[in-house]
Amino acid sequence: MGQGKKLYVNKNWAAYSERVKRRDGFKCLRCGRGPEDVTLQVHHNTYITHKAPWEYALSDCRTLCKGCHAREHDLIEPDRGWTLLSIHDLGGPAGNCERKGCGAEIRYAHYAYHPNWGYLVVGSTCVEYLTRADRLLSSNVIHLYKNISDFVNSSEWSPGFTQKGKKFIRTTYRHHQIRLYGDELSHSFQIVLKEKGVRWHNFAKAIFASGKSTTAVKELAYIALRGMISKREEEKELLRSLYRELKINT
Numbered sequence: 080m081g082q083g084k085k086l087y088v089n090k091n092w093a094a095y096s097e098r099v100k101r102r103d104g105f106k107c108l109r110c111g112r113g114p115e116d117v118t119l120q121v122h123h124n125t126y127i128t129h130k131a132p133w134e135y136a137l138s139d140c141r142t143l144c145k146g147c148h149a150r151e152h153d154l155i156e157p158d159r160g161w162t163l164l165s166i167h168d169l170g171g172p173a174g175n176c177e178r179k180g181c182g183a184e185i186r187y188a189h190y191a192y193h194p195n196w197g198y199l200v201v202g203s204t205c206v207e208y209l210t211r212a213d214r215l216l217s218s219n220v221i222h223l224y225k226n227i228s229d230f231v232n233s234s235e236w237s238p239g240f241t242q243k244g245k246k247f248i249r250t251t252y253r254h255h256q257i258r259l260y261g262d263e264l265s266h267s268f269q270i271v272l273k274e275k276g277v278r279w280h281n282f283a284k285a286i287f288a289s290g291k292s293t294t295a296v297k298e299l300a301y302i303a304l305r306g307m308i309s310k311r312e313e314e315k316e317l318l319r320s321l322y323r324e325l326k327i328n329t
């Protein structure tokens with residue numbers, strides 16, 4: 080099949096992995112062999128979400144040969160966090176996609192890398208799939224921000240009183256309730272969870288949000304509620320970090 084044309088190479092990764100290999104004397108740190116016997120690769124000791132493979136400290140990485148590298152990794156292929164490093168034209172259908180359960184013949188070899196897994200040579204369909212999750216996440220973020228601003232700008236609030244006569248305003252989101260007590264700059268908010276069709280209410284502790292505008296407290300309360308009811312771990316985590324951010328800064 081000949082040499083195969085290089086179509087695309089990630090320069091950041093090439094430079095970064097070269098530095099790691101040079102530091103390690105161009106030797107596998109597990110078996111000690113060098114480029115005359117084996118293919119050297121760069122392994123990440125840790126994985127940080129949304130970090131490109133070349134954005135890690137050099138000390139997060141070590142040089143391993145292809146075989147030792149494969150042995151270093153778990154058996155479950157991660158489905159997000161992959162970066163496309165390069166595409167090579169094999170000149171014909173000379174390779175096979177390495178993604179689990181695929182194995183399709185490929186002409187364009189896409190080298191994908193995951194700090195927690197290593198390298199995978201896949202076809203164009205599978206690389207789409209592997210690198211899609213992060214794009215989905217960012218569109219989820221945008222979608223969530225829109226939900227928040229829609230809520231803050233168009234939720235309807237009505238007045239009410241607690242059994243002890245304390246005044247509040249309230250709104251509902253999917254049969255759950257958000258209550259705001261107090262006045263601008265000295266609000267507290269309370270989330271009241273209710274299961275659909277059930278009379279039972281669960282009153283969370285009221286949270287004091289001093290120094291914040293009514294708008295900011297509505298936003299904070301909505302994020303807190305969404306965080307409590309979300310079933311998706313990714314979304315929960317995003318809401319949690321948003322909440323921490325807003326609790327301190329607005």
Ligand SMILES: [Zn+2]
Nearest residue numbers: 122123196197
């Ligand atoms: Zn690795």
Ligand SMILES: [Zn+2]
Nearest residue numbers: 107110144147
């Ligand atoms: Zn080795």
Ligand SMILES: [Zn+2]
Nearest residue numbers: 176181202205
């Ligand atoms: Zn495939």
